[in-house]
Amino acid sequence: MRVRALLVVVAMALGACGSGPVTTGEVLTWWDSYSTEPGSAAVETVLTRFEQQHPGVDVRRTSFGRDELRKRVDEAVTSGGLPDVAVVDTGDVARLAPAVVDLTARYGGWDSKLLDPVRRGVVVDGKSYGVPVRASTLALVRNRELVPEPPSTWDELRSVARGRTSGERAGLCFAGAGDALASGFLPVLWQAGGDVRDVGGAAGVAALSFVDGLRTDGSVPAGVADWDDAAAAEAFSLGRCAMLLAGPEVTPSANLAGLDWVSGPLPGGVPAPVRGETGVIGRGSAHVDLAWRLLTWVSDTRDNSTQLGGVLYALPDRADTVTDLGWQWDPNVAGFAEQLRASRPMAEYGPNYPRIATAVAAAARDVLEGRKAPAAAAEEAGRVVGPLTR
Structure with missing residues (x-):
């Protein structure tokens, strides 16, 4: 787990998507399965950048192996102790839906640039339960x-x-x-x-x-x-x-x-099949606005996407990034990305x-x-x- 000293700064507005103001010393908990290098260090860098751009916020990250994360998430669902943000296997979104926040109203038009298979990967019974973090396929x-x-x-x-x-x-x-x-x-x-x-x-x-x-x-x-x-x-x-x-x-x-x-x-x-990971927000979170802001910020900010792409072996998941040279971390990204457009969400x-x-x-x-x-x-x-x- 990474714990940083809280930054005591004047609260600032979070802006769009219905977000409220940041409370001084606001803490977000984050779980993921990016436990190996260089991916883990890249995620750390991205989360640190969010803190720097949002003074008063402390993102406390815990990273597990993939199987261990699934076990911890399942235990947390039972106990009601999910973190603010859990970056879970996209194939698990549907079964976790009852325990996480329905984000449908927050999506609005935000998802208009997401590739259709990726977008549908977070939809259960017509409702949206997460924000794609990493997209992949076979x-x-x-x-x-x-x-x-x-x-x-x-x-x-x-x-x-x-x-x-x-x-x-x-x-x-x-x-x-x-x-x-x-x-x-x-x-x-x-x-x-x-x-x-x-x-x-x-x-x-x-x-x-x-x-x-x-x-x-x-x-x-x-x-x-x-x-x-x-x-x-x-x-x-x-x-x-x-x-x-x-x-x-x-x-x-x-x-x-x-x-x-x-x-x-x-x-x-x-x-x-669409593979990868999706960020979901625990239903018991007291920081839903801020968690939503963090997840959409990760997706919307070009530096984040290109930095994470090559180390997490992610594919461009938005119409505005498919041809972005920053996403071409390898010449073969194009072949995988072409398959992703024709994939099916589980x-x-x-x-x-x-x-x-x-x-x-x-x-x-x-x-x-x-x-x-x-x-x-x-x-x-x-x-x-x-x-x-x-």
């Missing part, structure tokens, strides 16, 4: 020496993956551990014409059959079901994968390895999305590891997911 990453041109269909993707598999090199890699596998599997389900609501049906079987085909082709590594995002990025960077389903987090390792690589949309314009699946993701990932993992045939895995997923989507 795209197709290629080693250009091995795959010079992007496959245009999913059948072609499988064919190319099979053709580029050789020895210790796999044709296609992705994160298969935990719920990360859901992010990679949902586009396969969507391209098959299905959705989680009917994952137990024909489209679910077709999607899982595609996964099974990758396995039987030998196109995916044998241990891919145990890989997290970092392990998948490392394998790609070491030349052990010709293609990778990944987010912009792969950038530093791929660049460090000196690969000639490129990112781009998934075949056929199929969406991928808030549309409601508060049960984390449990849905677990069930969908389990079905794909059972097929990947050869424990179940596609039809059996789809049937089991349908039994679990069905009640969660009603």
